[in-house]
Amino acid sequence: MKKFFGGIFLLFLSILVCPAINVQASDKGTIANGVYIGNIDVSGMTIADANTTIEAYFQELNSSELTLSAGEGKTITVMASDLGITWNNTDIADEAYALGHEGNIVQRYKAMKDLERNNHKFDIEYGYNEEALQDVLAKCSKNFDQKTVNYGLKKTENGFEVTEGQTGYLVDVAESVGIIKDFIKNDWNADNTVIQLSVKEDAPKGSAEELAKVRDVLGTYTTSYRTSGAARSANVANGCAHINGSTIYPGEEFSVLDTITPFTEANGYFPAGSYLNGLVVESVGGGICQVSTTLYNAVLLAELEVTERHNHSMIVTYVEPSADAAIAESGGKNFKFVNSTDAPIYIEGYTTSDKHITFTIYGVETRDPGHKVEYKSEVLETTPASADQYVTDPSQSLGYVGTQSAHLGYKAQLWKIVTENGQEVSREVVNSSTYKMVPRIITIGTAGADESAMAKIQTAISTGDVGTIKAVAGALGAARNAQGTENEAAAAQAAQDAVDAANQQLRDQQAAEEEELQG
Structure with a gap:
């Protein structure tokens, strides 16, 4: 009997509720009242009308201007279309229509009652051309960033002078991307507007007090280039000048290639002889390897950490085998080292009128006065030059005959020998090198x-x-x-x-x- 009256009650309830639902949700194929897509009120719209309205919104949005600011006087104005903004969830109008139209009678009734009390918002999913967004922010960085300048040293006739540092202000690209996306999603109404980018402060390294301690010679080395012609001599002097005056803080890595390039005439270099695949060829910057080699030996004497070093393809004459450090921009050869001391170091480099190049590394000496280090080259194997090689060259005029000297082949290694108060305490191999044998060509x-x-x-x-x-x-x-x-x-x-x-x-x-x- 209870089941009978329960069924009658549910039937009566459904009769009372259904008309109300039909009035609220409408059977005309329109979205219920109180429904928003993003900030767009789509109440009473058909799915097609809602899609058209959203598309129009994106067209208006992309034709608007955005002013990106990194502080006073630092702004760039771009079109929103430059960010490649797109509408991703294009089926959202269908979801909006489904609210109050789909589900069983109780679900539809509940949805409509909820809409009477509160509006319902469906989120628009914005898409972006990430590459375009990165390009825009890269442009901001280029125009707005203030470079950080560390405190440095300058050696004069009267000793060292400290050069002042400068705080850097850099656009935080990753955080700024998030700011732009959040603003477009939540705050923008497609009007022209200003977005404040994220800018981070980058304090300079060092201080006058810290650099005042840099006075001790940690390592110095000299090589001669007296047999070099004018072009090669100029390249050696120019490369040395690019490195001279470098201040390197503890833990920092110094890259010779990054410091002395590009190898262009505009950067002070001239065509001169250099090694390439067993041949001596003319290249802009020829002779620069003597700069890196001289610095390499000063670094060894200072006992700094070498992180990258390569030998030449053929033997050189200005240092012993395995004591060289080749540089080849196209061949991926670089010389790098880390300031592995606890204090800043300063590199002084200079050339003389009698064609000698010297590098001296200054720092804070913490090694015991009785500590001495020296390096010895050991030749393990020598390969004599083979028979002369004759090559015809259609790029050279008839009558030209050029001769490239033969080079012996070598296998060598460099030993580091440490003594304390005159007694040898360690002996280790620093590197091993193989040099090609090249016949006279x-x-x-x-x-x-x-x-x-x-x-x-x-x-x-x-x-x-x-x-x-x-x-x-x-x-x-x-x-x-x-x-x-x-x-x-x-x-x-x-x-x-x-x-x-x-x-x-x-x-x-x-x-x-x-x-x-x-x-």
């Missing part, structure tokens, strides 16, 4: 050579005599240059005579070899 220019000239050059090469090769190449070049002049016949005869001499030398050499075999 004779390059013969062939630009403009015809088939006959090439044959004569090959005949001269087969003699294996550089003098003969130069004579033949020179005569061929002269003959080519004299074509169409009154000296053409004489030049041609000189070329033929040189070829005949080369052929005779080749025959004599072959006869001598046969005689030796028979004997």
Whole structure:
């Protein structure tokens, strides 16, 4: 009996409730009253109308201006479209319509009663072109950032002077991204507006009191470049000047490549000889490795932590094997070290009129006066140069003959030997190096050579005599240059005579070899 009356009650309740629901939710396919998408009131709209309204909002939003500010006088105005703002949850109008229209009768009734008391807001999901957003903030950083300048040292004739530091003010890109996104989502009504970016303060390192302690010589080293030409000498002096005056704080890593590049004429460099894949070639900045090598040896004597060092592809003559430090921007070779002391260090570098380069590292000496360190090179293996190599080069004019000296191959290692009060306390290998063997390379220019000239050059090469090769190449070049002049016949005869001499030398050499075999 109770079940019977319970069923009657539910039936009666449904009859009373249903008309109310139909009035509130409407059967005309429109969104219920009190429903918002973002800040847009979509009450009474169809799904299509709501989508159109939201799209119009985004069009208006993207055509608005945003002024990004990093403080007084530091603003950039961009279009919102520059941030690549998009609407991600494009099905949100369907969700808005479903409220009060979907579910069982009780769920729909509850939803409509809730809307009578409080509005319901569906969030718009904003999308951004992250790359575009980063580009905009990178532009802000470039224009607004005030570089941090650490306290530094300057060595003068009267000693050291402390240079003042400067506090840096930097746009915090990561935090500023969040500020922009939060503002657009929660506070923007598509009007032109100003957004305050996050700016962080970066205090300079050091102080006058700390730097006043830097006076002790931790390590110094000198190499000579007296045989260098004007261009290479200028490169050594220029690279040294870029490093001179560097102040490095405890724990900081110093990169030689970052300090002395770019290798351009605008940065003070000239074309000069340098090593490349076993060849000596002209490159802007040639000779710069002597700068890094000299500094490397000063760093070793100061006993700082070396984090990157490479040997040359071929042996150099200004230091012992394994005591070099090569630099190659394109080859990924760099010299880096860390100030592993507890105090700042200062690098002094200078060159002299008699072509010597010196680096001295100043700091606070904490090593015992009886502590001494020295480095010794040990050659483990030597590879003699192989037979001469002859190369024809179509980029060089006919008549050109260039010679690159042979280089012995080496395997070597560098020992660090520490003594305390005259007694050796440790001996360890600092590095191991392998240097290529490179034969003497004779390059013969062939630009403009015809088939006959090439044959004569090959005949001269087969003699294996550089003098003969130069004579033949020179005569061929002269003959080519004299074509169409009154000296053409004489030049041609000189070329033929040189070829005949080369052929005779080749025959004599072959006869001598046969005689030796028979004997």
